[in-house]
Amino acid sequence: MHGNKGVSILDNGPLWKSQRKFGLKNIRGIGLERKGVDSCVNDEVPFLLESLQATGGKAFDILSILAKASCNVLCSVMLGKRYEYDDDTLCRLVKIFSDVYHSSFDNFSLQMFVFAPKSIYIYPFSQSYKKMEKLLEDFEEIINKVITEHEEAFDKEHPRDLMDAFLKIMKEGKDKNFDMEQLRMYIRDIFEGGIETTTNTLNWSLICLLHYPEIQTKLREEIREIVGQSGSVKMSHKDDMPYTNAFIEENLRFVTSTPLGFQHKTNQDAEINGYVIPKDTTVTTNIWAVHNDPKYFDEPEKFKPERFIDEKGNFIKSEHVIAFSVGGRRCMGEHLGRMEIFIFLVSMIQRFEILPDPESKIPDLNVGFNGQTFFPYPYKLIFQEI
Ligand code: HEM
Numbered sequence: 001m002h003g004n005k006g007v008s009i010l011d012n013g014p015l016w017k018s019q020r021k022f023g024l025k026n027i028r029g030i031g032l033e034r035k036g037v038d039s040c041v042n043d044e045v046p047f048l049l050e051s052l053q054a055t056g057g058k059a060f061d062i063l064s065i066l067a068k069a070s071c072n073v074l075c076s077v078m079l080g081k082r083y084e085y086d087d088d089t090l091c092r093l094v095k096i097f098s099d100v101y102h103s104s105f106d107n108f109s110l111q112m113f114v115f116a117p118k119s120i121y122i123y124p125f126s127q128s129y130k131k132m133e134k135l136l137e138d139f140e141e142i143i144n145k146v147i148t149e150h151e152e153a154f155d156k157e158h159p160r161d162l163m164d165a166f167l168k169i170m171k172e173g174k175d176k177n178f179d180m181e182q183l184r185m186y187i188r189d190i191f192e193g194g195i196e197t198t199t200n201t202l203n204w205s206l207i208c209l210l211h212y213p214e215i216q217t218k219l220r221e222e223i224r225e226i227v228g229q230s231g232s233v234k235m236s237h238k239d240d241m242p243y244t245n246a247f248i249e250e251n252l253r254f255v256t257s258t259p260l261g262f263q264h265k266t267n268q269d270a271e272i273n274g275y276v277i278p279k280d281t282t283v284t285t286n287i288w289a290v291h292n293d294p295k296y297f298d299e300p301e302k303f304k305p306e307r308f309i310d311e312k313g314n315f316i317k318s319e320h321v322i323a324f325s326v327g328g329r330r331c332m333g334e335h336l337g338r339m340e341i342f343i344f345l346v347s348m349i350q351r352f353e354i355l356p357d358p359e360s361k362i363p364d365l366n367v368g369f370n371g372q373t374f375f376p377y378p379y380k381l382i383f384q385e386i
Helices: 014-028 037-042 045-053 063-079 088-104 107-115 117-121 127-153 162-172 180-211 213-226 235-240 242-254 287-291 334-351
Strands: 270-272 275-277 352-356 381-385
Touching (some): 037 334, 063 088, 063 180, 063 334, 088 180, 162 180, 180 213, 180 242, 213 242, 242 334
Antiparallel strands (some): 352 381
């Protein structure tokens, strides 16, 4: 499917290691002319708030606005540019990567991969695969245009963004794994890993706020005290906001947006806790089970941000909140994803009262579409300017 290219689908080995190292360095922007990763997030905030303001206090579906904001952050980080929210390229990118999850990595295909791994060989004949191929052709058309623009403006002394950094290694010819096909797959994997997950996490956190207006009030009080009524939110505020941190952590735990992580396979026989796992077995992490284990979380079925606050009022992180998974294959974009969630969420709560649509029921927090990700069914809410 990915032809052993990209990063998320690669077997553990030297290729994956070098590609992951490249990603971790260049997502953060180390050695690039591009602005820092936090500025890529901060610069998106006014556009996000403006499009929320434009809803004029009427009920609307927020999904595409959140997805465009998340997608634009990745475009800034990787391609050195962002798009207007009505730009055709941004709309196409958002649609491609939402459809990849919503129609191709659906529940049925996922269960087949986990419980009947050999089904991967018949997957190319399925309707889901055909849909995916069509979507990815559209993606290649977009990304080829951006690659051409980058090649035309390329200056090896001044790499601007992740794509330039990749082209630099490729042109130097020191590592033959850095080729054009790998560049396309790399960008694709990051979009695939970064848009849907961040959008879903933000979307579920807004639904939590609809269910618990008292929590929303408490969050706004803390935001007003630390950031002010109109000041811009910075990552440096985070350490002084224990309740906001606790809310975000509880949201990551309570609504596990990637319940089974990504699937991997063992490349040698292994033994864990006395269980023998033969070579070539599909392995999946049950993140949901850890998040709902009463051994680690008292009354796991209840939404309680306070569980992460100690008696002195400090935020206490739990090693059992593993929404980004654990180990060598844990999420490559955790740092960026956490930044987006904090800055976007705080900015939205600071400026707007988030209210349910009186015409419809607030979505249940444990009912949604289950596929590679767990996401809410379409719903509407109201953003009332304060
Ligand atoms: C709330 C947001 C996010 C969540 C919950 C999340 C969750 C995850 C999970 C569970 C995995 C699977 C780890 C495993 O295989 O065991 C993963 C992998 C990955 N994520 Fe994220 N992710 C988020 C945001 C992002 C962002 C913003 C990016 C892009 C910068 C990203 C890029 C990736 C990549 C490339 C991988 C594959 C890493 C590898 O195989 O080495 N993710 N993510």
